[in-house]
Amino acid sequence: MRSSTSCTRWWLGLFFVAVSCDLPPPSQAIEGSVAARVVDPSDGILPRNGSVAIAVGGLLDPASLYGADALLRSGDRELGIVLRFDPATRVLIADPAPALLDPELDYTLHVAGPRDFEGRAMETVEARFRVVRDLAAPERDADFEAVTRVFEGCRGCHEGPTAALGLDVTDLRRTAIGVRPSEIAASQSSLRIIEPGHPERSYLVYKMLGEGPIVGAPMGAIEAPDEPLPRAAIATITRWIARGAVIPDPEQP
């Protein structure tokens, strides 16, 4: 009885140590800042269901997005926003979803706190918007065909029972979506191989870019595995991940 209690305590201790290792590093920003400016909408007119795109001059650390100070203000009203970052295009998306903005009001966007992997702070973004009617919803299924074409070059090493590290690009649901990478930098344990909605938390994106918190080699196509694919091809993957990494049923039952 006694020994089992102390054993439980020991395991609990280990659990808390493991949890505290997962916490993002303390938010002390290092001098010097990473450029940031709003690129879309460029005319200050935001669709009621739209989001704001901010071009960033570096690669943002996903851990710094969790606690970032990000909101849309209108008078006394404050709306929280979701931040997602696209490491391929270096665009930070400030998304007020699921809230719909009120077309009667003007809003001010405020984003402060994101940092790059070296700890440099991103410039604070403040921008005013007038809101107009809804945008059409983006097409989703067309994305996946383009995604399959990009992953074509990975299949030589990442397909079937002998796929490297178990990652099978023809079976993403089982081997990539929400799956913890087997190789991982200790400070980035919140990453998944693919995290739907969040390219900045998707380890595969950093492996494809050959930048950021990667262990091992960069990942290109079979003809030149160490050479990153063109940025536009990687952006096809990040755009699909940002829209929820949807896999249409007939493609992968």
Ligand code: HEC
């Ligand atoms: C020549 C073979 C080869 C090709 C081509 C290749 N990989 Fe890999 N991949 C590996 C090997 C070997 C590893 C493990 C060692 C390493 O990461 O350096 C790996 C590891 C990975 C990991 C880490 C998985 C984990 O669980 O940590 C990801 C993600 C990945 N590859 C994605 C890709 C993508 C995407 C492509 C295509 C653009 C690709 N790879 C092309 C051989 C390959």
